[in-house]
Amino acid sequence: MTETQLPLGGITVIDFGQIYQGAYASVLMAKAGANVIKVEPPHGEPLRQRVPPGKTSTLSFAMMNCNKRGITLNLKNERGRQILFDLVAKADVLVENFGPGAMDNLGVGWDVLRHKNPRLIYASATGYGISGPNADNLAMDLTVQAASGVMSVTGEAGGQPMRVGVTMADIAGGTHLYAGIMTALYERDRTGHGRLVEIAMQEAVYFTLAGPLDIYHRTGKLPPRTGNVGGNTIVPYGVYPVKDGFVAIHTGTEQHWRNILVAAGRQELLDDPRLATMHDRGRHKDMVNDIVLTWTQSVTKAEVAAAARKHRIPVAPVRDVSEVMVDEHMHARGMLEWVEHPELGRVVMPTTPLRLHGAAVATFAPSPRLGEHNEEVLFEMLGLSAAEVAGLKREGVL
Numbered sequence: 284m285t286e287t288q289l290p291l292g293g294i295t296v297i298d299f300g301q302i303y304q305g306a307y308a309s310v311l312m313a314k315a316g317a318n319v320i321k322v323e324p325p326h327g328e329p330l331r332q333r334v335p336p337g338k339t340s341t342l343s344f345a346m347m348n349c350n351k352r353g354i355t356l357n358l359k360n361e362r363g364r365q366i367l368f369d370l371v372a373k374a375d376v377l378v379e380n381f382g383p384g385a386m387d388n389l390g391v392g393w394d395v396l397r398h399k400n401p402r403l404i405y406a407s408a409t410g411y412g413i414s415g416p417n418a419d420n421l422a423m424d425l426t427v428q429a430a431s432g433v434m435s436v437t438g439e440a441g442g443q444p445m446r447v448g449v450t451m452a453d454i455a456g457g458t459h460l461y462a463g464i465m466t467a468l469y470e471r472d473r474t475g476h477g478r479l480v481e482i483a484m485q486e487a488v489y490f491t492l493a494g495p496l497d498i499y500h501r502t503g504k505l506p507p508r509t510g511n512v513g514g515n516t517i518v519p520y521g522v523y524p525v526k527d528g529f530v531a532i533h534t535g536t537e538q539h540w541r542n543i544l545v546a547a548g549r550q551e552l553l554d555d556p557r558l559a560t561m562h563d564r565g566r567h568k569d570m571v572n573d574i575v576l577t578w579t580q581s582v583t584k585a586e587v588a589a590a591a592r593k594h595r596i597p598v599a600p601v602r603d604v605s606e607v608m609v610d611e612h613m614h615a616r617g618m619l620e621w622v623e624h625p626e627l628g629r630v631v632m633p634t635t636p637l638r639l640h641g642a643a644v645a646t647f648a649p650s651p652r653l654g655e656h657n658e659e660v661l662f663e664m665l666g667l668s669a670a671e672v673a674g675l676k677r678e679g680v681l
Contacts, residue, residue, distance in 0.1 A: 294317040298378050301329055303450050303454065306330070308458070313351050316645050321351040339626060340649075349650050375404060379408075380407070404477050404480060406481075409484070411484075429444070519571050543596055626649075634647075
């Protein structure tokens with residue numbers, strides 16, 4: 284399967300994505316067959332600097348940067364900027380998630396690059412956007428979770444706000460950035476012109492607040508933090524202990540509740556008027572939770588999972604990362620695969636959550652070492668010789 288037969292084959296991406304947000308957008312493109320060239324400063328991007336001494340990669344770096352080629356480029360150097368101009372002239376997309384104005388301050392922002400290549404899709408991801416009163420506020424996943432309202436509804440009842448345990452704002456931002464790039468590429472097919480695409484993490488996570496916003500709209504009251512327990516609108520809803528851990532249960536319909544009663548052997552309660560509707564169960568939440576607890580505490584995670592399949596109940600065991608990475612289902616679907624990484628050894632790596640049925644998926648290629656493909660890329664795209672590349676390295680351009 285050649286590169287051009289992959290969905291994004293023939294698309295060249297200049298990737299200044301760092302850490303997670305920008306890097307996630309570009310790795311999705313790389314997995315779809317785009318020629319993604321990761322550009323780092325000579326000392327490496329911030330995520331690479333978190334690597335243990337003597338190493339060049341971590342699993343997180345490998346996940347976000349596989350199937351990319353890597354070069355170094357000093358944009359504070361005039362020759363380095365000229366090399367970028369030459370690369371951009373032959374590229375389709377540029378991705379960056381620096382702070383607002385960072386690329387402009389280096390003389391390589393959208394207003395400059397659009398004239399080097401009128402077909403360029405310039406994709407910028409920031410915390411709060413490139414305009415507005417908060418544009419210059421420093422942003423990280425944690426601070427965006429706080430500013431976006433997500434932390435206000437996360438945590439135990441009566442406790443302090445808590446962050447979500449994963450980098451949800453970064454990944455939400457990267458996902459929306461990818462969508463914006465694809466939209467702009469489609470538009471370019473019709474217009475022939477490039478576009479500045481920008482996303483703000485704060486805006487990307489706003490739709491996750493649909494439930495809390497609905498509560499505030501209906502009641503005029505701020506939704507409380509309830510930990511793993513839901514409000515009175517969906518009952519039962521929450522995380523319950525079992526013999527060997529915990530399970531999450533969500534009864535979105537009346538039939539789900541009836542199926543729980545059957546699975547728990549409590550058919551005598553099927554016609555109990557106190558439990559007839561979601562609103563009734565909300566008024567008798569303690570009774571409902573006692574019923575569910577009596578059942579879950581008598582079984583294991585596997586037994587609950589079997590009952591969920593048999594009786595069609597939205598239930599899942601609470602699993603840790605060591606369990607998820609060997610998940611039989613995700614391996615069977617090809618989302619996860621065991622690969623040999625030149626530095627990390629045999630590890631589990633994700634492929635892509637984007638499924639284009641009938642289309643090929645790029646074969647795994649490990650994340651690049653710092654500047655690994657300087658010579659290859661600069662010869663391929665700009666015709667520079669090995670001696671010229673070596674000279675650029677000595678001069679501090681690479």
